[in-house]
Amino acid sequence: QQQVKQSPQSLIVQKGGISIINCAYENTAFDYFPWYQQFPGKGPALLIAIRPDVSEKKEGRFTISFNKSAKQFSLHIMDSQPGDSATYFCAASQSGAGSYQLTFGKGTKLSVIP
């Protein structure tokens, strides 16, 4: 049973455009939603994360939008650059009792073309 559904599987965006990746979750107990960025040959690296007490979080060109009622969250990359070409994973976890067991989406391979 997949608890975090991520789309699209792949995405091609022109340099300067906006990249949008969407995720939906089922478990209403999830209260921590990170996005990870992975380059070939490297492990995933935390990019940005949000908790459900806010609807949006922005760090530089990266923004998470969160819709608690719809159980959806998305990553927006503004002014996309070729260096942003990577695989992006959304994830979710419950932080109760200090648990941070992450459930990952299946990933989105982003290609930013010049």
Added chain:
Amino acid sequence: DADVTQTPRNRITKTGKRIMLECSQTKGHDRMYWYRQDPGLGLRLIYYSFDVKDINKGEISDGYSVSRQAQAKFSLSLESAIPNQTALYFCATSDWNQPQHFGDGTRLSIL
């Protein structure tokens, strides 16, 4: 991230062999995790440990075992490797209620 070191980085072996993947960390984190990554499937949790005396099964623990030899070391074993265990394996660490930090992975191929 050299703070989380996985060895070996690549391994090719045969069906039925026992394999051990090792993870060590210098971040001083209590919690350590093993994940498996398959193309199109994301990362799935195999085992996790909150301290040396605490080991827990994750989503896909069958066919795997782990050992937490010290606070900084967490190894993953495949007792009798099979081809469908061919994958990328990642170790991660975290502090209580803090994000997980991943190593650069071990690419394991089982023939």
